[in-house]
Amino acid sequence: NAGVMQNPRHLVRRRGQEARLRCSPMKGHSHVYWYRQLPEEGLKFMVYLQKENIIDESGMPKERFSAEFPKEGPSILRIQQVVRGDSAAYFCASSPPGSSNNQPQHFGDGTRLSIL
Amino acid sequence: AQSVTQLGSHVSVSEGALVLLRCNYSSSVPPYLFWYVQYPNQGLQLLLKYTTGATLVKGINGFEAEFKKSETSFHLTKPSAHMSDAAEYFCAADGGYNKLIFGAGTRLAVHP
Numbered sequence: 001n002a003g004v005m006q007n008p009r010h011l012v013r014r015r016g017q018e019a020r021l022r023c024s025p026m027k028g029h030s031h032v033y034w035y036r037q038l039p040e041e042g043l044k045f046m047v048y049l050q051k052e053n054i055i056d057e058s059g060m061p062k063e064r065f066s067a068e069f070p071k072e073g074p075s076i077l078r079i080q081q082v083v084r085g086d087s088a089a090y091f092c093a094s095s096p097p098g099s100s101n102n103q104p105q106h107f108g109d110g111t112r113l114s115i116l
Numbered sequence: 117a118q119s120v121t122q123l124g125s126h127v128s129v130s131e132g133a134l135v136l137l138r139c140n141y142s143s144s145v146p147p148y149l150f151w152y153v154q155y156p157n158q159g160l161q162l163l164l165k166y167t168t169g170a171t172l173v174k175g176i177n178g179f180e181a182e183f184k185k186s187e188t189s190f191h192l193t194k195p196s197a198h199m200s201d202a203a204e205y206f207c208a209a210d211g212g213y214n215k216l217i218f219g220a221g222t223r224l225a226v227h228p
Contacts, residue, residue, distance in 0.1 A: 004159070031214065040125075042206055042218035043160070056213050091159055095214070104150060105216060107159035 004108035021077040021111045025094030032075040037089040122219035135194040139207030147209040149190045154204045202226045
C-alpha cells in the first residue's frame with residue numbers, strides 16, 4: 001500500500017513527556033500537512049511542510065510543538081512536555097509536487113495520542 | 117477568514133432513503149470545496165471536489181454535491197442510503213496556501 005503512513009497508530013504518554021509522531025507521505029509526494037482533530041470536532045490545520053522547509057505554521061501552538069520534514073526520512077511532529085489538552089487524533093496528509101489549492105490531499109489513518 | 121459550517125452534527129436516515137448533508141462556506145470568493153468521509157479509526161477519504169466548471173459534482177460511492185454560489189452552499193446528497201454509508205462526513209474549503217478549512221463534521225447513521 002503506497003498510501004500515507006503514520007506511526008504509531010496509538011501513543012500513550014504521561015504529562016510532561018515528549019511525543020513524536022511520524023508521517024511518510026505517499027510515494028512521489030513532497031508536500032506534507034499536519035492536522036489535529038479534537039474529540040467531536042473537525043480537523044484543524046497545524047502546519048504545511050515541503051522537504052526541509054516549513055511553508056505555513058500558522059496553526060501550530062506557539063510553544064511545545066514543532067514539525068520537520070527532512071531531506072531523507074519521514075515528517076515528524078514533536079510535542080514536548082505534553083499536557084492533557086494535547087490528547088487528540090493527529091492526521092498527516094500529503095500531495096504531489098507543484099500542488100495548488102485544488103489538489104486533494106491524501107490522508108493517513110492518524111495517530112491517536114492519549115495523555116495520562 | 118474562511119469558515120465552513122455543517123448544519124447538523126448528527127443525521128439519521130433509513131436504508132434506501134435520501135441522504136442530505138449540509139455545508140455552507142463563508143468566503144465572498146468561491147473557494148475550492150471538498151467532501152471527505154471518515155470511517156471509525158481511519159483517516160479521511162476524498163468523496164468529491166469542486167474546483168471550477170460544472171456545479172454538480174459526482175463523487176465515489178454514489179454521492180454528489182451541488183455548488184450554489186448564491187447560497188454559498190455545497191450540500192452532499194445520495195439518492196439511496198446504504199448501511200455502509202454510516203460514517204462521519206466532513207466538508208472542507210481551501211483556506212489559501214494549500215491549507216484546508218474543515219467543518220465540524222456530520223455523523224451519518226443509517227438504520228434498517
